[in-house]
Amino acid sequence: MTTHAWFEVDDPDDEFEFTDDERAFASALSAHCMAWAPADVLGEVGRPDDWESLLAHVSLSDRAEPRGRHLIDLGVHLVDGRVRGDRLHNQLYLLPDQPHSWALDATGPTDELARVAADWFRAVLDKPIVLYVWIREGYAYAARYAYADSGETLSQSYVKKLAPDGQAAELTEAGHVHGRGWIQTVGLPTPSLYLHIRGDLDKGSVIPGVRATTKRGSLPGLWYE
Secondary structure (H helix, E strand, O other), rough: OOOOOOOOOOOOOOOOOOHHHHHHHHHHHHHHHHHOOOOOOEEEEOOOOOOOOOOEEEEEOOOOOOEEEEEEEEEEEEEOOEEEEEEEEOOOOOOOOOOOOEEEEEEEOOHHHHHHHHHHHHHHHOOOOOEEEEEEEOEEEEEEEEEEEOOOOOHHHHEEHHHOOOOOHHHOOOOOEOOOEEEOOOHOOOOOOEEEEOHHHHHHOOOOOOOEOOOOOOOOOOEEO
């Protein structure tokens, strides 16, 4: 159990100028979360760039990695008696245009919305996360953090100079690429190994035939999805 208050609005003269209803929601949400909130995650309150709603959010990182590796931002938006929760844009903290299957969308009185949002945060924070790694000649040439219950990619990387010869061209031709030529790891063969990062792995599954390990090596740079 954590000793810090989640989603606490500290300054009554805060620059965001929260309404009484927003403050009541944040206070109730914090109270609901305090009994179970993990100590390695901090809940924060603010406003997204659209400035129309209250934002309560958390950021998950793989803290076992040097300097930590950011994995995903999660949060809820409260506006006009409606609360929506989902994965957030990692810079703007906006909700996605297309909600994920595990997204939250509820309406009701403030106290009820706070309870529903707290239950949603707890369920999402318990989603199992694994790290898949592809190794060639002792070096990791690709890596992917993913939810083990849905297979959704959180972040990934691919280094052509470390990968098998010709593989990048084959993956590009097959359409496993986007953005600035970023190779998508979903097109790769079976990973060499996986590490359980957080969450209840009994609620998910890993790619068949992949060896479990707790040993960590150097990973190439990762980009967000």
